[in-house]
Amino acid sequence: MRILVTGAAGGIGTLLRPRLARPGRTLRLLDVVAVEPGEGEEAVTADVTDAEAVLAAMRDVDAVLHLGGHSLETAWERILHVNVHGTQVVLDAARKAGVRRVVLASSNHAAGFHPRTAGEAPDDLSARPDTYYGVSKVATESLGSLYHDRFGMDVVALRIGTCETRPPDLRALSTWLSPDDCARLVEASLAATGFHLVWGVSANTRRWWSPDGGRAIGYEPQDDAERYAPELIAAHGEPDLADPAHARLGGSFCVQELGADL
Numbered sequence: 330m331r332i333l334v335t336g337a338a339g340g341i342g343t344l345l346r347p348r349l350a351r352p353g354r355t356l357r358l359l360d361v362v363a364v365e366p367g368e369g370e371e372a373v374t375a376d377v378t379d380a381e382a383v384l385a386a387m388r389d390v391d392a393v394l395h396l397g398g399h400s401l402e403t404a405w406e407r408i409l410h411v412n413v414h415g416t417q418v419v420l421d422a423a424r425k426a427g428v429r430r431v432v433l434a435s436s437n438h439a440a441g442f443h444p445r446t447a448g449e450a451p452d453d454l455s456a457r458p459d460t461y462y463g464v465s466k467v468a469t470e471s472l473g474s475l476y477h478d479r480f481g482m483d484v485v486a487l488r489i490g491t492c493e494t495r496p497p498d499l500r501a502l503s504t505w506l507s508p509d510d511c512a513r514l515v516e517a518s519l520a521a522t523g524f525h526l527v528w529g530v531s532a533n534t535r536r537w538w539s540p541d542g543g544r545a546i547g548y549e550p551q552d553d554a555e556r557y558a559p560e561l562i563a564a565h566g567e568p569d570l571a572d573p574a575h576a577r578l579g580g581s582f583c584v585q586e587l588g589a590d591l
């Protein structure tokens with residue numbers, strides 16, 4: 330099996346590479362930044378908006394994990410070109426090459442403007458982006474849905490929370506996706522059929538997002554950010570829900586200037 334991983338030089342790509350390695354599996358790592366391939370890996374330096382290069386990278390590929398693009402807020406033109414157009418280019422190249430399975434990195438920021446409520450938000454919580462970046466993730470999900478409906482491709486769009494080695498802040502006690510759970514989620518997504526929107530989150534005690542969509546594709550998270558709670562709460566206190574960083578699902582993205590780089 331060969332998996333094309335776009336944006337492989339980034340944070341999640343780097344965390345996933347050793348975790349997705351399997352005998353008989355090749356990871357084809359595509360990024361605008363050069364990547365040094367290890368055992369069981371191949372590297373392609375290309376831009377996801379370059380249709381010809383992306384189609385060439387689909388050769389002998391069985392599945393695509395599309396992570397490449399801007400992962401934070403930036404100017405609308407860049408978001409539109411790389412995140413929206415680039416995702417269309419990747420999906421269309423997969424279609425042309427006969428690659429039936431695509432896993433897309435969406436984000437919680439596709440629905441980040443929803444206020445936090447007492448219950449767990451469903452995986453298909455309606456689009457309510459908090460930034461231009463969030464708009465691009467809504468478009469990512471829509472493109473995935475379109476390519477599933479039109480061409481029967483199996484597409485999972487992951488509404489990823491906070492995927493880092495450890496929860497970086499209080500909000501991440503709810504939104505953390507551990508690297509090991511991220512790999513479990515990607516493996517489940519690679520085996521799923523149909524179209525799915527799924528929250529990308531660990532089994533956090535304080536999670537706000539439903540586990541149902543993950544369960545439906547066989548994802549069973551095993552990590553819980555709560556073990557980091559004592560030190561984060563000792564440093565910052567309990568989350569204040571009146572604080573914009575905690576009032577809405579998207580946290581501080583909801584109050585960030587649109588189009589401004591962090």
Ligand SMILES: NC(=O)c1ccc[n+]([C@@H]2O[C@H](COP(=O)([O-])OP(=O)(O)OC[C@H]3O[C@@H](n4cnc5c(N)ncnc54)[C@H](O)[C@@H]3O)[C@@H](O)[C@H]2O)c1
Pocket residue numbers: 335336337338339340341342359360361362375376377378395396397398399400401411415434435436437488489490491492493
């Ligand atoms: N890390 C998180 O917590 C998180 C949360 C929600 C969603 N996501 C999404 O997951 C994906 C991966 O996130 P990450 O944290 O690894 O981001 P990252 O910024 O660390 O990595 C993104 C990678 O994409 C590459 N890239 C940028 N433009 C490109 C282009 N035009 N062509 C090819 N490659 C390009 C970059 O060089 C980089 O290596 C992103 O789509 C991001 O929006 C991540």
